Amino acid sequence: MAAIVSLLIFSLLVLLSISSFVNALNLNYYDHTCPQLEPAVTKAVKKAMSNDKTVPAALLRMHFHDCFIRGCDASVLLESKGKNTAEKDGPPNISLHAFYVIDNAKKAVEALCPGVVSCADILAIAARDAVALSGGPTWEVPKGRKDGRISKATETRQLPAPTFNISQLTQNFAQRGLSVTDLVALSGGHTLGFAHCSSFQNRIHNFNASLDVDPTLHPSFASSLRSVCAAHNKVKNAGATLDSTATIFDNAYYKLLLQRKSVFSSDQALLTSPKTKALVSKFASSKEEFEKAFVMSMIKMSSITGGGQEIRLDCKVVR
Template sequence: MAAERMQWLSLALAASLATLLSASASQPGIGFGYYKETCPAAEQIVFRETTRIVRASPDLAASLLRLHYHDCFVQGCDASVLLDSTDGTPAEKDAKPNESLRGFDAVARVKDKLEKACPATVSCADLLALMARDAVVLSKGPSWPVALGRRDGRTSSADNCGELPPLYGNITVMIEVFAAKGLDVKDLAVLSAAHTLGKAHCSSFADRLYNGSAPSTDPTLERRYADRLRMRCPGPGDSSAAMSEMDAGSCSTFDTSYYRQVARGRGLLRSDAGLMEHPVTGAYVRRAAAGKYEGHFFQDFRDSMAKMGAIGVLTGNQGEIRTKCNLVN
């Protein structure tokens, strides 16, 4: 309880600092202290509920962070990832890359609490941004003030999910996909470290262990690590629910251990390993892996999350404030 209070206090402190810094934050259209008059308890409610959710299901911390990222990369941070498919139009959440997203019920639960406290006021897009931040805090990562005021989109189409980085893309492709969202090479190095949390299915990394059905190890993958992975991922067609930690041994703590793994050839996904193939991302990984860099990384992560959280936001009279995150009003 004391720890929870301390965490909340540090969030509150960050929020008041942000308010002092003024409501005209660096991101266009969104700002700090946005719900100060209309729903002053919003952030506290979100943090309290997210804490309960993550305590009950620790794996969800990673899933909540990923939800915000998948929201922002497709049609901007407008909570379109949360909308249900309608007749004849599959929504984002039913697209292939989103099949493994989790945490929708958790978001709905917090939204219900917000609706009780302040009806039709806090957007689902802002809720995703807040829950992602709180999930990182609850995983012992950094806190940061979240600029708010995003509004919710009214459409969602599976067809748009090509905007997400492709699973097997090389570093050049990743850089291009990030650039298309206004994120630079450093943001790629920094945000990839979100993989310090969470797990991946065999289907997400089998290409690095097999060529067709024959075992064949990606040369950038450390051999012993690859052998261990093959035990969890017995074939390229394996569709079991078994998952592997992306930051082996530290997948529920937000820290720089991800970079140590990547530097040793233990980056689980193609995109993780690819960071070593570019001078800027490679240098970032090596520096963070060498230790004594956590403070810089935490600051960088805050900055890059703020940039990501501002992609394509709807503000003012655009969109709406959904009362149920999975349905347009």
């Protein structure tokens, strides 16, 4: 209990320290207009988790992919329509799932306070709950985001790819006002989840002209990945978990990374810079330090508000 209280206090201090990112967002935004918002969202996330252990990873990834395109405006939730292909149908987002959790949360919230709460705020709260309900830290979510009306699949190319090197990663994050520390801390979100073979085939087959396997991979780990992902894999859902405790939010991701047992090239890239490698080592040795950094970076990232203009009544379509 003391740890939870200290993290809540810490998250409040973080909000003060990054006020330039928060813009119009604040912790008390719905106190009078929708006081039961957060319990309603948490209930929807808990219910979904009871039936599907992959929900937390899905919600965390969904929020990340939303914020990195047009800011946190719920554009990732919009359906393709007519000649427009929406973000959720862009190549990096094809494997996103659990959209129904946000839809269910939205329905519950609309029943309490119609037309008041944005889908973007619901997604930010759900991502927080996904972490907390998986054994990770909790924090106060600043609220007041608006929902965007534009969603284009072509813009998903702006997302950091699993094949990125450290220069590409740091530039990609910097373009969104996020630091190297944010990069390493948010990469820790890979403590939850699963990767399809296509995301790491480049490391285990035809790595380069002279090597079949990425030499930075631990040999036994490389063999385990190759055993589930053939060179021309045809198994639809084949892949690997992102760390050894894929449904528990902990710092195992960093420990495995130091053992050369990371899945993505972009994970391995964190060891190629002295500053990022030092942060990986720090987070591997202290779950508390990782959680503090993760909370700070999540608040910072989720406060990139973008150009949202409305409160959607249905998260899948513009109003």
